[in-house]
Amino acid sequence: MAKSKTIFVCQSCGAQSPKWIGKCNSCGSWNTFQEEILQSSISTKSAPASTTKPIVLSQIQSEQYTRIDTGIHELNQVIGGGIVPGSVILLGGEPGIGKSTLLLQVAVALSKKTLYVSGEESPQQISLRAKRLQIQKDTCIIYSETNVHAIIHQIEELKPELVIIDSVQTLKHPDIDSSPGSVSQIRETTNVLIEIAKSTHIPIILIGHITKEGSIAGPKILEHMVDVVLQFEGDMHNVYRILRSNKNRFGSTSEIGIFEMVQSGLREVTNPSEMLLSGNPEQLSGVAIASAMEGVRPLLIEVQALVSTAAYGTPQRTVNGYDAKRLNMLLAVIEKRLGVKMYTKDVFINIAGGIKVQDTAIDLAVVAAILSSLFDMYIPASYCFAGEIGLTGEVRMIGHIEKRIKECSKLGMKHIFIPKTEIQFQNKHTNIVQCSRIDSTFRKLFKPNSQETEE
Numbered sequence: 172m173a174k175s176k177t178i179f180v181c182q183s184c185g186a187q188s189p190k191w192i193g194k195c196n197s198c199g200s201w202n203t204f205q206e207e208i209l210q211s212s213i214s215t216k217s218a219p220a221s222t223t224k225p226i227v228l229s230q231i232q233s234e235q236y237t238r239i240d241t242g243i244h245e246l247n248q249v250i251g252g253g254i255v256p257g258s259v260i261l262l263g264g265e266p267g268i269g270k271s272t273l274l275l276q277v278a279v280a281l282s283k284k285t286l287y288v289s290g291e292e293s294p295q296q297i298s299l300r301a302k303r304l305q306i307q308k309d310t311c312i313i314y315s316e317t318n319v320h321a322i323i324h325q326i327e328e329l330k331p332e333l334v335i336i337d338s339v340q341t342l343k344h345p346d347i348d349s350s351p352g353s354v355s356q357i358r359e360t361t362n363v364l365i366e367i368a369k370s371t372h373i374p375i376i377l378i379g380h381i382t383k384e385g386s387i388a389g390p391k392i393l394e395h396m397v398d399v400v401l402q403f404e405g406d407m408h409n410v411y412r413i414l415r416s417n418k419n420r421f422g423s424t425s426e427i428g429i430f431e432m433v434q435s436g437l438r439e440v441t442n443p444s445e446m447l448l449s450g451n452p453e454q455l456s457g458v459a460i461a462s463a464m465e466g467v468r469p470l471l472i473e474v475q476a477l478v479s480t481a482a483y484g485t486p487q488r489t490v491n492g493y494d495a496k497r498l499n500m501l502l503a504v505i506e507k508r509l510g511v512k513m514y515t516k517d518v519f520i521n522i523a524g525g526i527k528v529q530d531t532a533i534d535l536a537v538v539a540a541i542l543s544s545l546f547d548m549y550i551p552a553s554y555c556f557a558g559e560i561g562l563t564g565e566v567r568m569i570g571h572i573e574k575r576i577k578e579c580s581k582l583g584m585k586h587i588f589i590p591k592t593e594i595q596f597q598n599k600h601t602n603i604v605q606c607s608r609i610d611s612t613f614r615k616l617f618k619p620n621s622q623e624t625e626e
Contacts, residue, residue, distance in 0.1 A: 179204040180354045207355055208348040239333065239374065242280025245430060245439045246273075249414050250399055251422020254333070257372040258421065259365050261339075261394065263379040264403030269412055270378050272304065273403070273430070273437050274335050277376075279306040286331040290317040290341030290351075304436040317343050317351065319360045323367055331373065336364065338378040339393075361396055394418060405432075409525040411446065412437065426466035444471040444582055447524040451552045457544030461536030462557040462575040462587065463528050469571065469578040471555065473523035474533060476540035481517045492522030493537065494529075501538055501560060508564030509610055511545065532569040534560040535588060538609060539616065548617050553585035558606060566590045566606045576601060588612065 179188045181204055186197040194201050238253025247253050250260070264270045275297070278285040289297060294313045301307060312329065316322055319342050326334060336342065340352040342360040349355045361377070368375045377397065394400050398420045405412035414428035429440040440446055448471055451458045457476045462469060474493075481487065490498050498520055502513045520537060522528055535558035543550050557575050559567040568590045579587045580601045589596070591605040606612040 177206050177208055180207050182354055185354045185358075205349075205353060207353060239281070239283075241277050242282065243273075243277060243439065244441075245414065245428030246277065249401065249416050249426045249428045251419060251426075254374045254376075255398070255421045256374055257368050258374050258398040259361075259368050259396075260374070260376045260399040260401060261379050261397040262376060262401045262403060263381050265381060265405075268403050268405055269430070269432055269437055270403055271337055272300070273414075274337065274376060274378065275300065275311075276304065276306065276436055278311045278333070278335060279308045281310070281333060282308075283310060283332040284329070285311050285333045285335065286314060286326065286329055287311055287335045287337070288314045288316060288322055288325075289337045290315070291337060303434075306436070317341050319344050319363050323363065326367055326371070326373065330371075334368075334373055334375045336375065336377045338380060340380050357393055358396075361393055365396060404527075406525045411440070411525060413526060423466060427468070444469075444578060447472045447526070448552075448582070449473060449523065454549045456547045456549050457540055458552075459536040459540040459543060459550050460552065460555045460584070461528075461533035462555055462579060463530040463533050464571050464575070465530070467571075467574075469574045471578060471582055471584075472526070472528060472533070474536045474540045475521040475523055476537070476544045477517075477519040478513075478541055478544040479517045481515055486513075486515065487517040487519070489518075490520045492525070492527045493520050493533075497531070497534070498537070500562070501534060501541075504560060504562060504564055504609070505538060505541065508608075509542075509613065511542070516545070531559040532557045532575075534558065535566060535606070535609075535612075539613065542613055542617065546617060550616070551585075553583065554616075555579045555584045555587040557587065558590045560609060564609050566609060566612065568592060572596060576603065588616075 179191050180186070181195040181197065181200065183200040183203045184195060184198040186195055188204060191204050195203055236256055238255055240253050241247055254260070262270055262274065275287070278287050287297070294315055297313050312331065314325055339357060339361060342356065343351045344356055344359045344363070347355050347359055364375055364377070367373070399416065400418035402415045402417050403412060404415060410432045412430040412432060414430065416424045416426055418424060429443045429446070430437040431440050448460065459474050461472050461474050463472055464470070488495060488498060498518065502518060505511050506513045518541060536556035538560060539550060539556055557569060557572070559569055561567050572589055573596060576587060576596055576598050580598050584601055586602045586604055588604045588606050591607040596603050
């Protein structure tokens, strides 16, 4: 019998090395190399001939498929309208964020035969969670197993309409000698599940653990193999959860879904703007309302700023939910174009609600909140800002202005500040203020006689 060979494989990127090394030369991670047994390659001489033939693109007949409604509107919106038959979806998130709870609710709301495979919990533990969530359904089949061959056998025998794997890091391929969760195990088990999904047109949802850096555990090739990659985000001390799409072969990757964690499980938030706004009832300075876009959905968010005199030599720049480099750029624009000295000030920015915003259209609101805190002047809660700020101090054009105005009008905003444009937007409930430069905009905004008293 030939002696088995071992190699060391990086658990972050899948790079191989004949010996153990502390730092991976490919991804730069430390202490990620683990010893694995090298599998013998299959000889290509006895490989059977392929049963498929090349086809001209114009002669390929596309199949009409119907997406499967998950029963949860927010999830349908993120994945593009429903689950595509035969697709493989990877759901990642921090421990305890609610991944298993979300998919258990999907398995019940689907009203179709669903196979829920759990490698981490026993059927009794899942039953306790279902009772806590007050959901019971005869169409949901619980199967506690980690052997991928046994799971494939049950899929072929039961023929469910949806398969949920919790989680992919617990699965084990019997032909691989390495431990579950290793690069070889994750790659091979996922490949087997993808093959069964494509051949039977049964969609499979995989739950994936994440590393301490926040990325899905396992090699990056795992995300390339699946069709959809979803990220479940949120603060453990916050009741709100955000579902994002990082990859979607069947839809847009710019959509988000917002949920609220309650005693009975995850509740959909149909109007997130009301959730993110406090109204500032005490009329405090340093608060401005911004209109941001997440995909095709407009959101009104509350930008909070605190500006104070630096107690040490180097001023602090702390942000939560906003880009720190962009904040430094805006502070430089304020100092250059408005003549306000910011190099001796500590600046803290927080996006209320615990969400992360990447839309540059909130620049105008960030600057407004900074100046409001600096001068200790209150901005009325009926004022909304939407505009990107350039290095020369101009308010640059943004997209989806009409959607932002409609959202502001729906939530009772009386004034919205937008970039100057040739298109004339009109709204009978909201006054539209067009801005060309930040100096003229904020000089008019912070006039003593321009302050509006809330009724």
